[in-house]
Amino acid sequence: MKRIFILSIVILASCERQVKYDYQELAESLVRExxxxxxxxxxxxxxxxxxxxxxxxxxxxxxxxxxxxxxxxxxxxxxxxxxxxxxxxxxxxxxxxxxxxxxxxxxxxxxxxxxxxxxxxxxxxxxxxxxxxxxxxxxxxxxxxxxxxxxxxxxxxxxxxxxxxxxxxxxxxxxxxxxxxxxxxxxxxxxxxxxxxxxxxxxxxxxxxxxxxxxxxxxxxxxxxxxxxxxxxxxxxxxxxxxxxxxxxxxxxxxxxxxxxxGSTFISVESRRSSAEIDASIDRFIQTRNLTMESEEAKKFAEKLRREKFVxxxxxxxxxxxxxxxxxxxxxxxxxxxxxxxxxxxxxxxxxxxxxxxxxxxxxxxxxxxxxxxxxxxxxxxxxxxxxxxxxxxxxxx
Incomplete structure (x- = not known):
């Protein structure tokens, strides 16, 4: 009985992989045709x-x-x-x-x-x-x-x-x-x-x-x-x-x-929130250090923040x-x-x-x-x- 159960799981997993593969193959066919x-x-x-x-x-x-x-x-x-x-x-x-x-x-x-x-x-x-x-x-x-x-x-x-x-x-x-x-x-x-x-x-x-x-x-x-x-x-x-x-x-x-x-901010409210929080943090950073957005320090800070925090x-x-x-x-x-x-x-x-x-x-x-x-x-x-x-x-x- 245990062997039959394991075999059934293997067959189901194989079928699931085949369905996914077929969808991918069909998708590629549809965009070509x-x-x-x-x-x-x-x-x-x-x-x-x-x-x-x-x-x-x-x-x-x-x-x-x-x-x-x-x-x-x-x-x-x-x-x-x-x-x-x-x-x-x-x-x-x-x-x-x-x-x-x-x-x-x-x-x-x-x-x-x-x-x-x-x-x-x-x-x-x-x-x-x-x-x-x-x-x-x-x-x-x-x-x-x-x-x-x-x-x-x-x-x-x-x-x-x-x-x-x-x-x-x-x-x-x-x-x-x-x-x-x-x-x-x-x-x-x-x-x-x-x-x-x-x-x-x-x-x-x-x-x-x-x-x-x-x-x-x-x-x-x-x-x-x-x-x-x-x-x-x-x-x-x-x-x-x-x-x-x-x-x-x-x-x-x-x-x-x-x-x-x-675009993520068109699609996801979480993405929009993360973007707004990042922008606010950049603004604070610029103001407290009396920088401009064009300064190298500000650019590096913005890039790091977006890389780490953007959803x-x-x-x-x-x-x-x-x-x-x-x-x-x-x-x-x-x-x-x-x-x-x-x-x-x-x-x-x-x-x-x-x-x-x-x-x-x-x-x-x-x-x-x-x-x-x-x-x-x-x-x-x-x-x-x-x-x-x-x-x-x-x-x-x-």
């Missing part, structure tokens, strides 16, 4: 800080071609991120053009690896050719600079969504991060801009904007909108940058979607956000918006770079998501919304 869209990767801004060739393996950062191919990524939106101060000093448009130039230079250096799509059909052709298709998403509409001519200029350069603002309220919209709310939502120009984006076929991105601005966008837009890199406020109470359940439901009712940000989220925390949104509105309204190369060293265990998507998919499979569910999450949902925006714009453009 489907279009995998990531709504937000900050490679262009990263390239302003370091001179690297992301067509080859790089030592740092979260993205390069070999790791992207390994992870199954084939349609990452390149974030054309414009810091808030660029609007203040009048350089936002030139800066955006510079970042787009850098993406075009990636394509010129590696035409066999990268391409920029001007349409959904071009994206699909580029993916079929084995290339990474690099649609552009402008993060912070400051570069529009109050001009529809500029909007058309960026559309012609490949921009297919615009995050209306970023860390500060701008001439378009109030920001979720800014206590100053000059527009109580959208400015008058911002309201006209939403309609003009619809007309051109540029998706409206509601990440970063204030709650008031979000509700105004939904009222104004004739087509579904996206949140390109946000997560569920349910897990981070009081963090306006994430989306409330009410907002997620309204977004889905309008046909839109939320693309989950992987990282993990893969299961990220999967909880997917589950929560699925249970609220269904899988037709969920996607991936990792924020790779945009959240520093705050990525969760198991999701550290663009080679990690199979880990996410394996987790979804283990939680009962079907292959069809995962196909939608990987890219199908975003491609559907892009197509609706594109179809709406076509007759408008004649």
């Amino acid at each position: 489907n279009i995998l869209v990531d709504g937000h990767i900050d490679v262009p801004y990263r390239l302003t800080k370091e001179s690297v060739d992301v067509g080859l393996m790089t030592e740092g950062g979260d993205f390069d071609f070999p790791r992207a191919k390994s992870g199954g990524l084939n349609a990452p939106f390149m974030s054309i991120y414009i810091p808030a101060e660029k609007e203040e000093d009048g350089t936002a448009k030139d800066y955006a053009d510079h970042l787009i130039d850098s993406v075009e230079q990636m394509v010129e250096a590696h035409p066999d690896k990268f391409a920029i799509p001007m349409s959904l059909s071009q994206l699909k052709i580029q993916v079929d050719q084995g290339k990474l298709s690099l649609p552009l998403g402008m993060e912070n509409g400051a570069a529009i600079d109050g001009s529809f001519e500029n909007l058309r200029h960026f559309y012609a350069r490949g921009v297919r969504y615009i995050t209306l603002t970023h860390s500060k309220s701008n001439h378009i919209s109030d920001s979720s991060y800014d206590e100053k709310r000059p527009w109580q939502g959208l400015s008058e120009f911002g309201k006209r801009l939403v309609r003009e984006m619809n007309t051109l076929g540029i998706m409206v991105d509601v990440s970063h904007i204030s709650d008031e601005a979000f509700w105004q966008v939904l009222e104004l837009s004739s087509v579904p909108v996206i949140a390109s890199h946000s997560s569920a406020r349910h897990f981070t109470p009081g963090f306006e940058r994430n989306m409330s359940d009410k907002m997620i439901r309204a977004l889905a009712d309008q046909g839109g979607m939320i693309m989950i940000n992987f 990282y989220a993990d893969l299961n925390d990220v999967l909880d956000h997917f589950d929560h949104i699925r249970d609220l509105v269904g899988v037709d309204h969920i996607g991936i918006g990792s924020d790779f190369d945009g959240v520093g060293d705050s990525l969760p265990a198991g999701l550290k770079d663009v080679s990690s998507y199979p880990n996410l998919v394996r987790g979804l499979l283990e939680r009962g998501y079907s292959k069809e569910d995962i196909k939608k999450i990987l890219g199908g949902n975003l491609l559907r919304i892009w197509e609706i925006n594109e179809d709406y714009a076509t007759p408008q453009n004649g």
Whole structure:
């Protein structure tokens, strides 16, 4: 009897290992076979800080071609991120053009690896050719600079969504991060801009904007909108940058979607608390020693504290956000918006770079998501919304 019992345990353990292995194998198969869209990767801004060739393996950062191919990524939106101060000093448009130039230079250096799509059909052709298709998403509409001519200029350069603002309220919209709310939502120009984006076929991105601005966008837009890199406020109470359940439901009712940000402080309240405590300790250290944050002493103290005290989220925390949104509105309204190369060293265990998507998919499979569910999450949902925006714009453009 004892031998039978031991044999049963061995068989069960073997079966458990086999199931896990099969999930991993299936996950890798799913990312290879489907279009995998990531709504937000900050490679262009990263390239302003370091001179690297992301067509080859790089030592740092979260993205390069070999790791992207390994992870199954084939349609990452390149974030054309414009810091808030660029609007203040009048350089936002030139800066955006510079970042787009850098993406075009990636394509010129590696035409066999990268391409920029001007349409959904071009994206699909580029993916079929084995290339990474690099649609552009402008993060912070400051570069529009109050001009529809500029909007058309960026559309012609490949921009297919615009995050209306970023860390500060701008001439378009109030920001979720800014206590100053000059527009109580959208400015008058911002309201006209939403309609003009619809007309051109540029998706409206509601990440970063204030709650008031979000509700105004939904009222104004004739087509579904996206949140390109946000997560569920349910897990981070009081963090306006994430989306409330009410907002997620309204977004889905309008046909839109939320693309989950992987940054630990977007995912975990414990991570947010640890980050706040670290920041407070750094501030005290600087003040008591009469230092600046740029001083070597302050930098070393901050690095040591973050290394020792920061609480990282993990893969299961990220999967909880997917589950929560699925249970609220269904899988037709969920996607991936990792924020790779945009959240520093705050990525969760198991999701550290663009080679990690199979880990996410394996987790979804283990939680009962079907292959069809995962196909939608990987890219199908975003491609559907892009197509609706594109179809709406076509007759408008004649």
